[in-house]
Amino acid sequence: MPTLSEVAQHAGVTPATVSNVLRNRGRVGETTRQRVLEAVEALGYRPHLAARALAEGRAPTLALMVSSIANPFYPEFALAVERAARTSGHFVIICNTNEEPLTGRAYLDQIAGTLSEGVLVTNANLDFADLHATQTRGTPVVLCMWERPNEPPGLPCVAVDFRLAGQLAGEHLIELGHRRIGAIVGSKAAGIHAARYAGFVDALREAGVPRSRVRYEPDTIQGGYDAARELLEADPQLTAIFATNDLPALGAMHAAADLGLNVPADLSVIGITDIQLARESRPALTTVAVPTVEVADLAVSLLRELIESSYGQAGHDPATVPMRISSAPQLVLRASTGAPRAR
């Protein structure tokens, strides 16, 4: 690999000049500029990113912490992040915490500030103290999918109004005429999906529809499958199921199939997120879409701002933690919901 000085030598100038033409800094004569460019071309020169990072005191990558790859939402989001990052000249290092806080911390310790100049965090089951620590050490951190815009997490974040998502789902079902709606929550009762369920309950309350059964199960197809079976066995009168995420909703559709129920004629099913699979399931899943790409864009641009402003360094008011709010979730009508069959 040729170096800057080799290029300089080849062009009969100094390294500084080459650097200048390469980054359009400082005034450079047109003729030398050409000569340098030719030398670059001739030698096949590529800037050494690690060297540049060291000299500039910044790094060309962002770290993306993800908890697992089992939920296809994360890869989809990772793709969106990668695209956004590239437009800002960053590469993304993917850090799979594997749901283990210690793995997450190991990643933060190693790359934050030395290889990555910013950290993006999805629901990666990370220790907040660790995140604060890396922020204090000078590497900005942005939480990517905060679920409750009204309760800032104390860390910069991009929030999505997931309560509203739950509400929209509930309203849709109610409008269709459903009155007995089972709910599947993909987390513990006080867990990550609580706001979604709360929104759903709000919709019921406003419409004067009584709450039916709710199950808390893992946020997976299998979890949704199990939950739906239990729900339907406990209350065969259910005409609809609301799930706080698409994966459990898909599982609920499988359960319906196994129980001989037709979706949506016998049972309507709705989820939240609109992962790609929702489009591709059979029947296609009605869901409340979250603006994934927008969230990724907002998260990356917020992170960039924090990097530029040295957020977290001394002198910053800890009371004002920036939060960006994505546009509202939106109902996506597909084939898994319909009016309840007259009984």
Add this chain to the structure above:
Amino acid sequence: MPTLSEVAQHAGVTPATVSNVLRNRGRVGETTRQRVLEAVEALGYRPHLAARALAEGRAPTLALMVSSIANPFYPEFALAVERAARTSGHFVIICNTNEEPLTGRAYLDQIAGTLSEGVLVTNANLDFADLHATQTRGTPVVLCMWERPNEPPGLPCVAVDFRLAGQLAGEHLIELGHRRIGAIVGSKAAGIHAARYAGFVDALREAGVPRSRVRYEPDTIQGGYDAARELLEADPQLTAIFATNDLPALGAMHAAADLGLNVPADLSVIGITDIQLARESRPALTTVAVPTVEVADLAVSLLRELIESSYGQAGHDPATVPMRISSAPQLVLRASTGAPRAR
């Protein structure tokens, strides 16, 4: 962020000594060693990876080129790669080429050799010339899922016997008693899935079963759906469908459902790969599993070897291109295949 010299100062030694204790190089007295470790702890020192990379002349990351995220196989593979890389002390930068050779080249140009010391390539639709170029420039490249062990690609690779996978799928269907089997190939006729189809055809030939229709469609659920509909409409007598990948197989199951066919009673469906979705589909998909994790491990370790041996640099015999072959694909019996219904 504290630096090495600050730690040294704090411990009353020189940077060189700190470096020595941190990497267990050179002899260091036990007492100074302790003092240094304490200083590291006290200051919360973290080695600066970019600086280290520059000094060592090597980089702490591997680049993983993927073509898209639409096929869930890639994220699954990426996860496996990330795990394997971490055990060898590498981080992985995910490079989404988005199916565009130019994007791929841009990535290679920028990070190969300067930020990543090795490149892993999945079917990323990259220009082979670009890959050779980066290899020649000193950054080893490993192809991750070469489909034809008998036809080395001219670049180091990990091969999987996909012809065998197709054969196993075909044999399974034939053993069950199927004699009219439609085929869905997820690529052009001469494309990436050709070996899989060839294996399937081999199985038919050996059993003396005549070939039925074949469709070449995109390697997606939708592609499989379309293909299956056409296949079944053209030949309603088909009792089974072989797809060269799980995604089209899933699409075929959807098509069967829409046509009122019961899988597997009316139609058996088999795929190749065993992506997670195959387990979670309804009915669960019978498929021929590819050893994904093993391939990732082999690819990373091969890449490491090439890095250590400066493969591609001057002096290497271009005639011997290393290839690792994974263990054989294996049939995974699930619920989507069965004996054909007697007619």
Add this chain to the structure above:
DNA sequence: GTGAAAGCGCTAACAG
């Protein structure tokens, strides 16, 4: 055993 010194490849003042 430990320190001094040079250098990895690049950038960033500042001089000229």
Add this chain to the structure above:
DNA sequence: CTGTTAGCGCTTTCAC
């Protein structure tokens, strides 16, 4: 306009 001079933080001979 272009060259000179210092580093960025770390590793690594090679002396002491």
